[in-house]
Amino acid sequence: MLGIIGKKIGMTSFFDEKGLKVPCTIIVAGPCFVLQKKTLKKDGYNSYQIGFEEKKIKKTKKSLLGHFKKFKSTPKKKIVEFSLKKELKSKKSGDIIKVDIFNENELVDITGFSKGKGFQGVIKRHGFSGVGEKSHGQHNRYRAPGSIGAGSDPSRVFKGTRMAGRMGNKKVTIKKLKILKIDLFKNLLIIKGSVPGTKNSFLKIKKTYEIKYS
Incomplete structure (x- = not known):
């Protein structure tokens, strides 16, 4: 070859x-x-x-x-x-x-x-849509990742969870x-x-x- x-x-x-x-x-x-x-x-x-x-x-x-x-x-x-x-x-x-x-x-x-695109959020990196519309007592949540795992069980974040990080x-x-x-x-x-x-x-x-x- x-x-x-x-x-x-x-x-x-x-x-x-x-x-x-x-x-x-x-x-x-x-x-x-x-x-x-x-x-x-x-x-x-x-x-x-x-x-x-x-x-x-x-x-x-x-x-x-x-x-x-x-x-x-x-x-x-x-x-x-x-x-x-x-x-x-x-x-x-x-x-x-x-x-x-x-x-x-x-x-x-x-x-x-x-x-290389540097450190990017979940919307640009993974195509997330964000949390949704702003409600009472909630602000700057349009591009937030949302929940990343349950609280008491398993009490940890699984490996490979799509989150913000280096892109490209x-x-x-x-x-x-x-x-x-x-x-x-x-x-x-x-x-x-x-x-x-x-x-x-x-x-x-x-x-x-x-x-x-x-």
Whole structure:
């Protein structure tokens, strides 16, 4: 299974063959440098580790500098490892991966971190409707969570109760997104629909693995 690291540029519109306006996301994908190739015999599993986007040496940890030096690479901002079901003999350390590993109209799975929204209440976080209308002696209850558990029995709040808390900034994978267009000169992928993350956030892009039934 092949994959690449990308960076989200933003969203725009794309007109398909029928002239319909389709919302899409523009991603700069690669070129990525293959750092380390892991094999079943040596490491216990098959995978390859790739790096994307140059990073200043003074902002890189010494332990990572040694890792990059070992594989004759400059420091990279983002390192991702793609696991493989079987060894990929065509790729080795030092190779460059570009967007040409994908084809137009192909399906991909994209992983990123969703937008962080900070500490939010139950209405925004879980879609609660609030306590209701204000009555005598009751005020500022429109967006309140209401009761969170019984008093005497069980005398505690159950784990997993939907309450206020941190929202967003979680690892999200959206599957089977269609590639509308590929720009080989600018290393751009135009993906149908939205992808997780803010602008300039890193994304992990890999081909959708489809199970074929006999």
